Structures are given as C-alpha cells and as structure tokens.
Amino acid sequence: MQNKTTFTGLSVDDFIESAVKNPQKKADSYTLIRLFKDLTGKDPKMYGPSIxxxxTYHYRYASGHSGEAPVLGFSPRASAISLYIYSDTDKSRELLQSLGxxxxxxxxxxxxxxSDIDLEVLKALCKETIRFLYEQYSSDVVLGQG
Structure with a gap:
C-alpha cells in the first residue's frame, strides 16, 4: 500500500498558484508556509498531490506499518484548510480549548x-507536536532549531 504522504518533488508555489482558487485561502497558505518554516527550520515540500x-519523521505502528511523514503540514482544500500539526498529548488537548x-x-x-483561530495557540500546538515527534520517533526537526 502506497502512503499518501510520499514526497513528490513537485513545486509548492506551483501547487498553491494552480490549485488554490480562493484568495483568502491562498494568502493563508503563504502565512502557514512562513510560520511552519520558521518553526521547523525546513523548507516546504509537497507530499502526495495536496499536502x-x-x-520528516519515521513512524512504525504496532501493526508493523511504517513510513515517513512531515513533522508539520497542511493542505488548502476547497472546504477547509487541513492542519497536520496535532499530537494527542495532554498539553495539546489543553491548547485546543483556546485555539478558536x-x-x-x-x-x-x-x-x-x-483569522478563525489564535495563531499563538497554533504555534504552541506546533511546538508541542515537534517536541512529541522528536521524542517518540526519528525526526529531523529539533524544537528550537527553527
């Protein structure tokens, strides 16, 4: 089974300019790119057709399934922006209460x-996920590096 989060090598800017039609979602995408790059110290890369x-971090589930996935990510979809920034920790659950x-x-x-969410809380959630993934898995992002 092929992972959806496989690095594709496609251009992030080309994807945003061609696939994101809503001007606000396009502006939000560039804001997220700046924010996530600052937090991780890593350049954006396309994973699958739209993430x-x-x-990156390497994961292995109890089932034996393993792979690589982005430490932080997002997808500007038509209905909403999907944020792949969450780790199920006590701190993350607490932060969600004030996200918006x-x-x-x-x-x-x-x-x-x-604009529907608190960007400072979003940053804190991202930092918690970076910390969690670095401690639990093999990650190329260290908190405080970016």
Whole structure:
C-alpha cells in the first residue's frame, strides 16, 4: 500500500498558484508556509498531490506499518484548510480549548480561515507536536532549531 504522504518533488508555489482558487485561502497558505518554516527550520515540500509538509519523521505502528511523514503540514482544500500539526498529548488537548473556531478530525484540525483561530495557540500546538515527534520517533526537526 502506497502512503499518501510520499514526497513528490513537485513545486509548492506551483501547487498553491494552480490549485488554490480562493484568495483568502491562498494568502493563508503563504502565512502557514512562513510560520511552519520558521518553526521547523525546513523548507516546504509537497507530499502526495495536496499536502505541504515541513521536516520528516519515521513512524512504525504496532501493526508493523511504517513510513515517513512531515513533522508539520497542511493542505488548502476547497472546504477547509487541513492542519497536520496535532499530537494527542495532554498539553495539546489543553491548547485546543483556546485555539478558536475549528473542527477536529481523527488526525487533523480543519479551519475555514486562519483569522478563525489564535495563531499563538497554533504555534504552541506546533511546538508541542515537534517536541512529541522528536521524542517518540526519528525526526529531523529539533524544537528550537527553527
């Protein structure tokens, strides 16, 4: 089974300019790129057809399934921006209480636009995920590096 989060080598800017039609979502995408690059110290890369990721970590589940995924990532989808920044820790659950207007999926946070959420809380959630992934898995991002 092929992972959806496989690095593709496609251009992030080309993807945003061609696939993101909503001007606010496009502006939010560039804001997230600056924010995530600053937090990770890593340049954005395309994973699969629509995920913009920063840094990598290697995971292995109890089932034996393993792979590589971005440490932080997002996808500017038509209905919402999917944020792949969440780790299920006590601190993350606490931070979610003050994030703002969002919906929670199994492994991601959906926001309509960045102005619906508190960017300082988003940064704190990202930092918690960087810390968690570095401690639990093999990650190329160290908290405080970026």
């Amino acid at each position: 913009i990721g920063f840094g 207007k969002f919906e929670m999926g199994k492994a991601c946070i959906y926001v309509k636009k960045l």
